[in-house]
Amino acid sequence: MFVCQLLVTKLQMSLDTVSVFWDSMIQHVMWERHSYRRWQHWQTRRDSTVGLGMDHVKHTGACHCGAVRFEVWNSPDLLVFDCDCSICTKKQNRHFIVPKNQFTLLQGWDHLTTYTFNTHAAKHTFCRICGVQSFYTPRSNPDGYGVAPHCLDTGTVRSVTVEKFCGKKWEESMQNHQTIKGMSKP
Numbered sequence: 001m002f003v004c005q006l007l008v009t010k011l012q013m014s015l016d017t018v019s020v021f022w023d024s025m026i027q028h029v030m031w032e033r034h035s036y037r038r039w040q041h042w043q044t045r046r047d048s049t050v051g052l053g054m055d056h057v058k059h060t061g062a063c064h065c066g067a068v069r070f071e072v073w074n075s076p077d078l079l080v081f082d083c084d085c086s087i088c089t090k091k092q093n094r095h096f097i098v099p100k101n102q103f104t105l106l107q108g109w110d111h112l113t114t115y116t117f118n119t120h121a122a123k124h125t126f127c128r129i130c131g132v133q134s135f136y137t138p139r140s141n142p143d144g145y146g147v148a149p150h151c152l153d154t155g156t157v158r159s160v161t162v163e164k165f166c167g168k169k170w171e172e173s174m175q176n177h178q179t180i181k182g183m184s185k186p
Helices: 002-049 086-091 167-176 180-184
Strands: 057-062 069-074 077-083 094-099 103-107 112-115 124-127 144-147 159-165
Touching: 069 094, 069 144, 077 086, 086 167, 094 180, 103 144, 144 180
Parallel strands: 077 159
Antiparallel strands: 057 069, 069 103, 077 094, 094 144, 112 124
């Protein structure tokens, strides 16, 4: 009986040692996987920001209730468009334009809803909880985003320059504007 207990004790100690070994191996593998994911994220972010210039910073922002959060890479000196088309006038929509690869929705995809009208090219996304449009896909730049500077968290914006855009004569204004189309190009 004593020998059986001794063997069971030794076996239990061996199993405990194996269990500790496997626990440490699992933790190591999980850490390696986590580190690799962090490395992949960094590589993706680094690759997507190549050519942005040294003056680009990461801005973060949200809607009013915080359900929708995003980050955007852009200059700390923002060029903001003040459009006078019907919807921008009603919403007081002022925005700066960035390429899609400089914008990341961090949370809240399930809280977004979209409004379109007229040509349905612009996708006016807004939080269905608080109603705030913190970003949208502009008609002028369907390959980018128009981001509301007033929805950015404080601390990363150095200056804001506002440029009037005649949205009432949208086609003519787009034809005459020299740079707006290129603002959503990486």
